[in-house]
Amino acid sequence: MKVKNSALTLDATDLEILEALQNDARQTYTAIGKRLGIAHSTVYDRIKRMEQYGVIEKYTAIIDTDKIGAKNITALMTVFTDPKESERVAEKLCEAPQVLEVYTSLSEELLIIAKVVAESQESLHTFIANSVAPLPGVLRIRTSIVTKKFKEARFSMVNDPKS
């Protein structure tokens, strides 16, 4: 399998390195090389190249918010918009720290789907009433508060439906 990313073509070894990093980004080049049967210097070179080309955007920590006592609520907000204003509404939503993800979608109407976190239902409502409803082009909003999370994962080489 080969993947092209602008000027960089990824081969099977690159993809295996990415998969290894997605499983554990803190493992050493030697450990990755050993598992893949390649030299640690090769792993180093390829990782550096993928960092330079932006294939690897950053290394981060996944935090269990329950364990640090953060009592946040998560909501999925669907914003129905005037098609002429939807890009601008989506961009404004992206500026808000409470908004974690923003997508546009076309079903029967053009809509924006956003994942929002808030300290409480009241603060969620205040945010939507004061900062989302007044945006020009917002026609109406439907919000679903998440009651239980069954899965949350980022795209991974491991769960790529094509592989």
Place this chain on the structure above:
Amino acid sequence: MKEETTARILRTLPREKAFYFFTSIGNYTGESAISFKEFMNKINEVSVKSLEFHLYRGDFEKWIAETLEDPELTSEIESLRNQNYSGTALKEQLYNILTKHYEKIISKF
């Protein structure tokens, strides 16, 4: 009521200070009001569910007190809230209070 006060209550507000009608947490109906007159008219257009949601959260009182700056109407709405009306009876009572108050202030303008 002073002319200045009446004018303030009846003024057209910027969009960010409008009243936005919701039916529950985060569920915006698409209806909003940028003046007292428009707010009064919207009471007949929005669902009873929305009116119940806002009245019993104290949203109407808060907006009337802080944005329209009308203490007399604020206490009338507070009094209505304490009477525990619901459904169409609530809609009628609320609309009556608003129209009476509107006519009263308009007559002195």
